[in-house]
Amino acid sequence: MSSPVPDGPAGADEGLRARKRAATQSALERAAVSLALEHGYDNVTVDMICEAAMVSPRTFFNYFGTKEGAFLGGTPPAPTDAEHQAFVHGTSRDVLGDLVGMIADAMADHSPDTDLLRRRRMLIERTPELLTGETSRIAELEEHLVKLVLERFAVQGRTEARTPDLADEARMVVSLAGSVMRYSMQKWFSGGFTGTPVELLHHSLALVRRVAGSIAPAAR
Amino acid sequence: MSSPVPDGPAGADEGLRARKRAATQSALERAAVSLALEHGYDNVTVDMICEAAMVSPRTFFNYFGTKEGAFLGGTPPAPTDAEHQAFVHGTSRDVLGDLVGMIADAMADHSPDTDLLRRRRMLIERTPELLTGETSRIAELEEHLVKLVLERFAVQGRTEARTPDLADEARMVVSLAGSVMRYSMQKWFSGGFTGTPVELLHHSLALVRRVAGSIAPAAR
DNA sequence: AGACAAAAATACAGTAACTGCATCGAAATC
DNA sequence: GATTTCGATGCAGTTACTGTATTTTTGTCT
Structure with missing residues (x-):
């Protein structure tokens, strides 16, 4: 004292x-x-x-x-500087996975109040409009996330000179991350999933890979 | 007469x-x-x-x-019965492409008023919140779309017995279609794209394939 | 401790989106 | 032409949200 x-x-x-x-x-x-x-x-x-x-x-x-x-929950999920740096300088080739991981971290380190989270989960489960709302909140980060991805591309030496539509690719990565988050949240809040959030994300990413991979170039 | x-x-x-x-x-x-x-x-x-x-x-x-x-525009995009049937009985292996095509058709055959469409496009271009709104409207169809995809799977002989997580896969297809639509609309309304909507969709699908395909299973 | 600055809580008044209900008029049906 | 049906309207009310000025609380400095 x-x-x-x-x-x-x-x-x-x-x-x-x-x-x-x-x-x-x-x-x-x-x-x-x-x-x-x-x-x-x-x-x-x-x-x-x-x-x-x-x-x-x-x-x-x-x-x-x-x-x-x-x-x-008060503030929309925003990555901390640490998470930001970790993502931008990540070395893995799995940009999408890393991005999803970062968003998930940002959402997680939000409120450590387990009980509130549990009750919130119950609420969202029976109130789909809230799910939509959370989705929209994430969507507002898109512009920022695109910049992050481009930063990471730059660090990895990928330039617009070599890949003309690099910006498009970044935007698509972000868009896909949105899909993964939406799918995961949907599954998480619908209660049907028994496991940790990390497992859920892996499950989702694997599924994306399978589904998107099975796209044949239309022509048979 | x-x-x-x-x-x-x-x-x-x-x-x-x-x-x-x-x-x-x-x-x-x-x-x-x-x-x-x-x-x-x-x-x-x-x-x-x-x-x-x-x-x-x-x-x-x-x-x-x-x-x-x-x-x-008045009514949210809803596929007609014809489009419904065409999709469910489609033979191509590209479920995602067909689904996106169907949604695009549903949005297109909505209002043939070219002038209004042009002005609406200008408006949305400078009003991002409207883009978000349209996205939400599409999201409301998700439940319905999942059913459609499952129908198509059934027609193609794919059953839950053979693929345990068929419902998950269907949901992910829908979620990815959402991504493609969101990406496409974003690009379309931001004005940077010179071409037909069909070309835009092909561009988007190819990009999905490239981005999602480059996911390495994390472990190097 | 007391003066003072910064920030947060509040009261108040107002705008605008949206709803339920009852009524009125025009259009379809017979 | 009578009836029924359906869309348009007026009205009153609820609720989310905002600007502004005022008061209360908290941190700081002497």
Whole structure:
């Protein structure tokens, strides 16, 4: 108690302000999911969530910007700088796999709250529109992801001079990653999958390979 | 010409009621696109559209159900029975290509109004959120499309007994088709593509094949 | 500890999308 | 021509979301 928190090394808190902020956000998300599980997503209003979490409606929108956001979790998945670098300088030839892995990591290191995740999963399972919403949120990252892939191509020495449609290829990689994520999330949230997320992604990637690989060039 | 429209083979009209209906729908769609091109999508309200098209706001929602609908075109793309059958009984090995082709057809035979299509394309080009919206509309068909693919598999003699995860495969085909459509639409609406839609689809499919094919099983 | 700056919570008023319901008028059916 | 059917409309209400000004809380500096 002598030194006034010089620079907490392993400290999980960054000041009381941030802690309170995290608390209210968490409270709102929990309230949202709980209410939706009880009454159904459509029958839950923002006001109800605010009352349960004891904050003003205006504050709600300061946090999430949209009603849906409270149910899906505050901030859309964004890769950290570390993940960014790891991907760009990855050496494997499996660009798609690495990209999917990065997105999955970004989604995972999001909220370590196991219980909330479980309840959220139940909710999404019975509320397909939320699945669509999450898909859209990921889609908003596309532009950024395309840049990442191009960066990685550059690091690997692939240039537009050698491959004229490199930008197209990057865009397609991102688009395919979207497919894999969508497929995986769908399978994950529909409950039919028993296993770890990592296994699920491998399963999905293998399936992509099989399906896309069986494309014959139309001409027999 | 003698019989009073017994069953018009090529007849374009199905009574005055239907014609009027089509007229107002068209008027609303035109007004919506025009206003958005002039003022920007966000700055156009439903009331403005209604005033321009001279219908009540209530009627607007009777037609489209959502504001976005007026800009994207009344009814979401749905394959006709003919297209349905053609796909299910297709003999080619390229399930993905055929599926994409069917969706494209469904979107094409939608509105033969070239001018409106051109203006809509301009609008979407400068309004990415609409692109996302159209993507979501297609996503709503997914369940249906999965059934179609499974039907086709059945016709081709592929059964769950032989391929345990046939349903998974079907789902992935649909998911990949989504990717191709998304990629194609993106490229189409971004204006960078000079060619017919059919060529674009071939380009996209080839790219999928190249990208997905280059997936090495991670282990080197 | 007390003054002061920064940030967050709130109140308030307003816009705009969307819905249910009852009514009215035109079109199809007989 | 009478009836039934269907689309258009008016109206009142709910709900998501925003801008702005005000108040409360928290961090900081002396």
